[in-house]
Amino acid sequence: MASDSDLIVNVDLLVESESHLSKIKTELNDIDNRKDDMRPYWGSGEISDAMGEFVDNWNDYRSKMIESVEGVGKLVTNTINGFTGADAALAKELKKARKAK
Template structure:
């Protein structure tokens, strides 16, 4: 009984992580491309073309990051649900064991 457990789960940290991932996803989803607004400030057409290419690449990478954030968020949520359910089952078993 004095042996340290093989697995410790910090559900508070998982819950906080899930919340932060949701916030990050929301921020990345709400980033607007302002290419048309900024075009007059870029100067020459060579610079404007390079900036347009950068913005297009950023949009692609941003979409990949949103997908990754969403995937990790689902994994964290599954972990919370799994360990929360397991913890509840163990607590219920202990309570039933005390009644006997």
């Protein structure tokens, strides 16, 4: 029956993507917590200051990336919900139609 479909949605892939996006968001959020942990490895005061400045600039871009990841994550979640809901509704209607015969 699946070969008769005009649209095939790989919900497993969408669920996996949703999970990966969540992990990416967590990693991006946790980067700020690791900034101070890395400071001893940066070396001299000048290098440490430069790296600190880089990290602070990175925070602006990181925030934008987190927003984008969240946005895509919401789209994926809505897609999953939409297609699984539509699939369940279609299955219900098919069962009704079969009983009516």
